[in-house]
Amino acid sequence: xxxxxxxxxxxxxxxxxxxxxxxxxxxxxxxxxxxxxxxxxxxxxxxxxxxxxxxxxxxxxxxxxxxxxxxxxxxxxxxxxxxxxxxxxxxxxxxxxxxxxxxxxxxxxxxxxxxxxxxxxxxxxxxxxxxxxxxxxxxxxxxxxxxxxxxxxxxxxxxxxxxxxxxxxxxxxxxxxxxxxxxxxxxxxxxxxxxxxxxxxxxxxxxxxxxxxxxxxxxxxxxxxxxxxxxxxxxxxxxxxxxxxxxxxxxxxxxxxxxxxxxxxxxxxxxxxxxxxxxxxxxxxxxxxxxxxxxxxxxxxxxxxxxxxxxxxxxxxxxxxxxxxxxxxxxxxxxxxxxxxxxxxxxxxxxxxxxxxxxxxxxxxxxxxxxxxxxxxxxxxxxxxxxxxxxxxxxxxxxxxxxxx
Amino acid sequence: xxxxxxxxxxxxxxxxxxxxxxxxxxxxxxxxxxxxxxxxxxxxxxxxxxxxxxxxxxxxxxxxxxxxxxxxxxxxxxxxxxxxxxxxxxxxxxxxxxxxxxxxxxxxxxxxxxxxxxxxxxxxxxxxxxxxxxxxxxxxxxxxxxxxxxxxxxxxxxxxxxxxxxxxxxxxxxxxxxxxxxxxxxxxxxxxxxxxxxxxxxxxxxxxxxxxxxxxxxxxxxxxxxxxxxxxxxxxxxxxxxxxxxxxxxxxxxxxxxxxxxxxxxxx
Numbered sequence: 001x002x003x004x005x006x007x008x009x010x011x012x013x014x015x016x017x018x019x020x021x022x023x024x025x026x027x028x029x030x031x032x033x034x035x036x037x038x039x040x041x042x043x044x045x046x047x048x049x050x051x052x053x054x055x056x057x058x059x060x061x062x063x064x065x066x067x068x069x070x071x072x073x074x075x076x077x078x079x080x081x082x083x084x085x086x087x088x089x090x091x092x093x094x095x096x097x098x099x100x101x102x103x104x105x106x107x108x109x110x111x112x113x114x115x116x117x118x119x120x121x122x123x124x125x126x127x128x129x130x131x132x133x134x135x136x137x138x139x140x141x142x143x144x145x146x147x148x149x150x151x152x153x154x155x156x157x158x159x160x161x162x163x164x165x166x167x168x169x170x171x172x173x174x175x176x177x178x179x180x181x182x183x184x185x186x187x188x189x190x191x192x193x194x195x196x197x198x199x200x201x202x203x204x205x206x207x208x209x210x211x212x213x214x215x216x217x218x219x220x221x222x223x224x225x226x227x228x229x230x231x232x233x234x235x236x237x238x239x240x241x242x243x244x245x246x247x248x249x250x251x252x253x254x255x256x257x258x259x260x261x262x263x264x265x266x267x268x269x270x271x272x273x274x275x276x277x278x279x280x281x282x283x284x285x286x287x288x289x290x291x292x293x294x295x296x297x298x299x300x301x302x303x304x305x306x307x308x309x310x311x312x313x314x315x316x317x318x319x320x321x322x323x324x325x326x327x328x329x330x331x332x333x334x335x336x337x338x339x340x341x342x343x344x345x346x347x348x349x350x351x352x353x354x355x356x357x358x359x360x361x362x363x364x365x366x367x368x369x370x371x372x373x374x375x376x377x378x379x380x381x382x383x384x385x386x387x388x389x390x391x392x393x394x395x396x397x398x399x400x401x402x403x404x405x
Numbered sequence: 406x407x408x409x410x411x412x413x414x415x416x417x418x419x420x421x422x423x424x425x426x427x428x429x430x431x432x433x434x435x436x437x438x439x440x441x442x443x444x445x446x447x448x449x450x451x452x453x454x455x456x457x458x459x460x461x462x463x464x465x466x467x468x469x470x471x472x473x474x475x476x477x478x479x480x481x482x483x484x485x486x487x488x489x490x491x492x493x494x495x496x497x498x499x500x501x502x503x504x505x506x507x508x509x510x511x512x513x514x515x516x517x518x519x520x521x522x523x524x525x526x527x528x529x530x531x532x533x534x535x536x537x538x539x540x541x542x543x544x545x546x547x548x549x550x551x552x553x554x555x556x557x558x559x560x561x562x563x564x565x566x567x568x569x570x571x572x573x574x575x576x577x578x579x580x581x582x583x584x585x586x587x588x589x590x591x592x593x594x595x596x597x598x599x600x601x602x603x604x605x606x607x608x609x610x611x612x613x614x615x616x617x618x619x620x621x622x623x624x625x626x627x628x629x630x631x632x633x634x635x636x637x638x639x640x641x642x643x644x645x646x647x648x649x650x651x652x653x654x655x656x657x658x659x660x661x662x663x664x665x666x667x668x669x670x671x672x673x
Contacts, residue, residue: 016539026508026535028464029571030585033562172470173460182463189464190586192562289508289535290461302482303513304460 007330009256012323017206017293020329023322025206027292031185034192039207041112046214051107058103059218062136063093065100067219069226069383075353075370082236082376084369086356086386087223089247096359096388097219097247098129102198104215106133109196116140116195120184122149122177122243123314123361124156125388126200131165141165144183146176149313156392174307177243177317181291201244202321205292209321216250219385224254227383236376237262239369240385241361242282242335243315245324247387256332265324266368268310269337279308281320282328282335295322311340311396312360314388342367347390347397359388360396408501408529409554409577412451413612413633422629424449424667425614426659427505427638429456429472430489431481433649439492441656446500448660449667452634453493454532457486457506464534466589468639471646483510483519487526494527503530503556503577508544516547524551530577532556538574545574558582559605561597572609578634581605583617589639593618599631622669629670637666 012019025035045051059065068088076084089097102119109117117134119141121127127143134141143160147169150157160167173179181204188197202209202216227235238255240248242265255261270278278284281296288297290305298306298318310316327333338346343360346367351357358366362385369384376382390397398405406414416423426445430438442453458476462469483506490502504523511519511533523531531553536544538557548555554577559568562585572579581602583593598615605613615628616636628635644658 024540025537026540027537028534028560028582029537029558029567030464030560030562030582032537032567033560033564172467173474178461182461185463186466186587190590192585289512291463292535297509299509299513301513302480302484303510304458304477304482305509306460 009332012326013206013210017210019323019326022295022325023206023209023293025292026289026294027205028189030189030192031205034188035205041108042207042211045108045111051111054107055104059100063099063103064091065218066222067091069223069230071230072354075350076373078353079370079374081378082373082380082382083378084373085227085235085381085383087219087251087383089219089385089387090356090358090362090389094129094132095391096125096129097216097250098126098200099132100218100250101200101212101215101246102126102129102133105196105198106137106139109139110137112196114194114196116191117198118142118144118184118187118195119198119200120144120177120180121200122180122316123312124149124153124160124392125314127160127165127167128156130198131160131163134165135163142187143167144170144180144187146170146174146180148175149177152396153313153392154395176308177313178305201246202249202323203244203291203293203295203319209293209323212246213249213253213323216246217253219247219250220252220254223251223383227381231381234258234261235381235383236260237264237372237382239264239266239365239372239382241266241315241364241387242320242324243279243317243361244319245321247385249321249323251385252333263333264368264372265333265335266364267335267337268312268315268364269339270309272339273337277309278337279310279316279318280337281318282324283337287325290319293322295319295325311343312364314359314361315364336368338364338367344400346370356386357390358386359390360393362387407552407554407577408499409452412501413578416451422632422670423451423614423634424663424670425452425454425634425636426450426641426663427454427456427636428641428645429458429469429476430486431458431476431479432472432642432645433475433652435479435481435485437652437655438489441659442493443496444656444660445663446497448663450663452501452503454503454505454636454638455486455490457483457504457510459507459510462507464587466587466639468589468642468646472642475649483514484522487522487528490528491526501529502527503532504528505532506534508533508536516544520547520551520553524553528553530554530556532558532580534558538570541574549576556580561585561601565604568605568608572605572611575609575611578612578614579605579609580636581613581615583615586617588617591618592620592624595627595631598628602631622665625666626669626673629673635666635670
């Protein structure tokens with residue numbers, strides 16, 4: 001086992017998409033050709049100046065980047081301990097970090113001559129972000145969404161349909177994000193010639209984990225510059241929620257070589273890790289192969305994927321990006337879990353204390369960040385990725401309060 | 406000589422193509438599977454393909470997805486599937502049995518334990534849908550070490566380079582997926598299938614099977630004219646689904662479909 005010093009965190013994955021033993025390419029033969037085509041296109045355009053210029057300009061003029069880094073002074077004071085800074089991805093167009101990636105992949109789809117876009121979605125944020133860029137580029141768009149998620153994220157379903165996307169309810173399996181991903185893969189296998197599959201997280205077969213990460217690292221690059229500008233130093237800790245893990249890897253990656261920065265990924269403990277009703281594969285799962293890559297999974301003794309639970313649809317996924325699996329094993333990042341109730345408390349606290357309504361996903365990061373900050377001293381800094389806004393969660397939270405809206 | 410090789414040689418001598426039939430192990434219940442296997446052989450199936458139930462069968466269409474769900478409702482696991490093959494072998498030493506499934510259950514059991522148990526039970530080949538040769542080094546070593554043939558899929562999207570690579574790794578036979586899509590999806594164009602099979606034959610001396618989209622005696626006959634094996638699945642699984650509540654009717658129903666296909670194939 002090499003020591004931390006010998007690991008070059010930023011050089012992963014290898015040319016076949018491996019992050020240590022994780023990642024790789026585990027798909028049916030029909031998709032091997034299309035994935036090869038995607039790899040070649042991405043290799044070509046990731047260093048193409050015109051492509052990168054268009055990507056940067058879209059992020060600036062269409063998404064509204066850079067997103068602010070906000071010192072949550074009142075929250076920090078109330079909590080005591082370290083100063084808490086929020087990276088405001090909630091202020092992006094469409095309300096979450098997801099759009100950074102969909103812009104990148106849609107620009108790639110266009111250059112590859114694809115006319116049809118498909119996507120999977122859990123909370124609906126990635127679906128909305130995909131439908132948005134598809135509308136803007138005039139591409140046909142089909143979004144797969146679990147029937148259970150459709151019921152709990154009605155507003156986002158309506159938004160996608162308004163944007164011109166076809167939303168397909170997935171009735172197989174547990175009817176949530178993992179099944180939506182299965183169904184999107186089945187669509188892609190059937191329509192490989194004209195279709196580009198925009199995966200919304202840093203999972204899936206190579207090159208998706210790497211490509212999605214690269215599009216999302218704008219979060220961490222901006223945050224690094226902003227925190228140094230505002231405080232003259234790097235943060236002591238980074239905190240982000242982890243479902244598939246795209247907002248987290250986007251924040252973490254540009255800091256991986258900064259040894260002084262501790263890194264925390266927060267999974268959904270649902271009703272508690274001991275209850276079994278959670279979505280925390282890194283904290284309570286084991287390695288396996290699903291959705292094209294090897295990673296930590298929630299699975300039973302026979303290798304079947306088990307149903308997950310989280311109050312937030314966006315974290316309700318039994319796998320996790322392979323780079324997180326590798327960062328966990330290498331010890332560079334710590335993975336912890338926060339329950340539904342703790343996330344809800346953090347949701348209300350930020351809303352009342354700072355006038356910012358966070359997404360339930362991001363509320364998991366906030367809950368852990370406030371616990372962590374309270375154990376640190378006031379000179380220290382905790383930087384939290386506020387990955388999305390909570391408008392989409394009004395129904396869920398109101399229902400818990402017994403209110404129908 | 407392996408059972409698969411022997412089977413193809415015998416059929417070849419008689420100028421016949423193999424009929425390969427797929428059902429999901431444990432569908433609609435685990436008690437019936439071995440008797441269905443026997444009934445299919447009696448009706449004219451030459452090779453049996455047994456699906457390993459998995460929670461996330463990404464390459465399967467709705468018919469086989471539901472078969473997986475029915476089997477999983479009875480908690481049918483990979484060890485149970487291997488047990489069914491062992492039981493089948495008590496009365497049938499000739500008919501090759503090929504397991505088909507996804508990587509995660511095999512990985513959970515461990516490649517070596519899986520290969521050992523499967524070989525002991527009389528499994529002849531394994532098709533793992535989601536492991537390409539690039540990721541298969543340990544997997545191949547484990548299977549070959551126990552004399553189990555690693556059967557691989559080829560697709561319409563496989564170029565000549567991939568065909569060569571896969572044929573090099575493959576054992577038993579190669580399985581050409583006739584359409585871009587999931588199991589049970591659209592019908593193939595026989596002309597395109599024929600030219601792809603021709604291309605594959607240039608890369609390997611292994612028998613070439615064709616599956617996906619073969620729905621009846623007519624399409625089985627058409628495929629038999631160009632391929633060494635005709636692989637049918639969804640059409641049989643659909644019958645199991647329809648008769649799930651009267652399981653005693655399943656064997657005769659499958660037998661009828663299979664014998665009609667066999668008959669049509671033998672007319673060539």
